[in-house]
Amino acid sequence: MPADTTTARQDFYDRIGRQNMTPLWTSLADLVTPEPRSACRPASWRFADIRAAMIEAGGLISAKEAERRVLVLENPGLRGQSKVTTDMYAGVQMVLPGEVAPAHRHTQSALRFVLEGGGAHTSVNGERTIMHEGDFIITPPMTWHDHGNESDSPIFWLDGLDIPVVQFLDASFAEHLGEDEQPISRPIGDSDARFGANLVPVDYRPGATSPMFNYPYARTREALERMRRADAWDPCHGLKMRYSNPTNGGHAMTTMGTFVQLLPQGFSTAAYRSTDATVFVPIEGKGRSIIGEDFVVEWGQRDIFVVPSWHRVRHEAAADSVLFSFSDRPIQEALNLFREDRGNV
Numbered sequence: 001m002p003a004d005t006t007t008a009r010q011d012f013y014d015r016i017g018r019q020n021m022t023p024l025w026t027s028l029a030d031l032v033t034p035e036p037r038s039a040c041r042p043a044s045w046r047f048a049d050i051r052a053a054m055i056e057a058g059g060l061i062s063a064k065e066a067e068r069r070v071l072v073l074e075n076p077g078l079r080g081q082s083k084v085t086t087d088m089y090a091g092v093q094m095v096l097p098g099e100v101a102p103a104h105r106h107t108q109s110a111l112r113f114v115l116e117g118g119g120a121h122t123s124v125n126g127e128r129t130i131m132h133e134g135d136f137i138i139t140p141p142m143t144w145h146d147h148g149n150e151s152d153s154p155i156f157w158l159d160g161l162d163i164p165v166v167q168f169l170d171a172s173f174a175e176h177l178g179e180d181e182q183p184i185s186r187p188i189g190d191s192d193a194r195f196g197a198n199l200v201p202v203d204y205r206p207g208a209t210s211p212m213f214n215y216p217y218a219r220t221r222e223a224l225e226r227m228r229r230a231d232a233w234d235p236c237h238g239l240k241m242r243y244s245n246p247t248n249g250g251h252a253m254t255t256m257g258t259f260v261q262l263l264p265q266g267f268s269t270a271a272y273r274s275t276d277a278t279v280f281v282p283i284e285g286k287g288r289s290i291i292g293e294d295f296v297v298e299w300g301q302r303d304i305f306v307v308p309s310w311h312r313v314r315h316e317a318a319a320d321s322v323l324f325s326f327s328d329r330p331i332q333e334a335l336n337l338f339r340e341d342r343g344n345v
C-alpha cells in the first residue's frame with residue numbers, strides 16, 4: 001500500500017475518531033470470528049490452597065464485616081474482572097462457627113455447591129435449609145438470603161453467580177435487609193415437601209426459577225448410583241445429569257446451567273467441546289482432565305477447574321468420581337447460540 005494511502009487513511013481515522021466513529025474494516029475479523037476466540041483460559045485451583053487462604057482470611061476479617069467473606073476465583077486470562085469465565089463469576093465462601101453473613105438480596109442469581117463442612121444453614125425467602133457436602137442450593141434473583149453456621153466446624157462452599165451477565169446488561173440492583181438474619185416464615189423442608197415429590201400445590205404456575213432451592217447430595221448420589229446399574233454410559237460424559245426445575249423440566253435457574261456426572265473408575269471420556277465455558281468441581285474421586293491441546297489438570301476432591309468455550313475436554317477417572325459443573329448454557333440455549341461437538345460419538 002502506498003505511503004500516501006496509509007497516511008490518508010490514518011488521517012481519516014483520526015478525524016472521524018474525534019466524532020466517535022471508527023472504521024469496521026480494521027476490526028471486522030476480530031469481531032466476527034469463525035470460531036469462539038476467548039480470553040478465558042483453562043485454569044485450575046487446588047482446594048487445599050483455597051482452604052489455607054480462606055482460613056487466613058478468617059483471621060483477618062469476619063463474615064459480618066466482609067458481608068460475604070469470599071475469595072474470588074479469577075480466570076488468569078481475565079484478571080481484575082472478578083470473572084471465572086467470560087460471563088460467569090465463581091468464589092469460595094467460608095462461614096466459621098457462630099458467624100453470620102447478613103441478609104441481602106440482588107438481581108444476580110447465585111448457586112452454592114457445598115465443598116466441606118455440614119450443619120451450617122442458608123436461608124432463602126423465609127425458609128432455612130441445612131447445608132451438607134455436595135448439596136446444590138440456589139438463590140434466585142431478588143430473594144433475601146443470609147448464611148449462618150451453628151455447627152462446630154467451618155463450612156466452605158463454591159459460589160457461582162451470573163455477576164458478569166448482569167453487569168453486561170446494566171441490570172444490577174441490591175438491597176440490605178438491615179438485619180443479620182431474615183425472618184423465617186416456613187419450616188425447614190417446606191419447599192422440598194411441596195415440590196420435591198412429583199407434586200405441586202394445586203394452583204401452582206411454574207415461574208422462571210425452580211421453587212426447589214436445595215438439591216441434596218444424598219439424593220443426587222443415590223440417583224447416579226441407581227442409574228449406574230442400567231449401564232447407560234455416554235462416551236463423552238459418563239453418566240451426566242442436569243439439575244432441573246421440577247415444575248417445568250427446564251434449568252433450575254434462568255442464567256446458569258448446573259450438572260452432575262458420574263465417571264466410574266478407569267473411565268476415559270471422548271473429546272467433547274461446547275460453547276458454554278464450564279466450571280467443574282469433583283466432589284468425589286480423583287483423576288485428570290485434558291483441556292484444549294495441552295492443559296492437564298490432575299484433580300482430587302473439591303478442586304476446581306475451568307474449560308473455556310469451544311476447548312476440547314477429556315476426563316480420565318482414576319477412581320469412581322462425581323463432578324459438579326456449571327455454565328451459562330440456559331442463556332445460550334435461550335438465544336439459540338448453544339453448540340456442541342461430540343467428535344464422532
Ligand code: GTQ
Nearest residue numbers: 068070091093110159161
Ligand atoms: O452469598 O450472597 O460469592 O452476594 C458474591 C456475592 C456470594 C452471597 C458471592 C454474593 C454472595
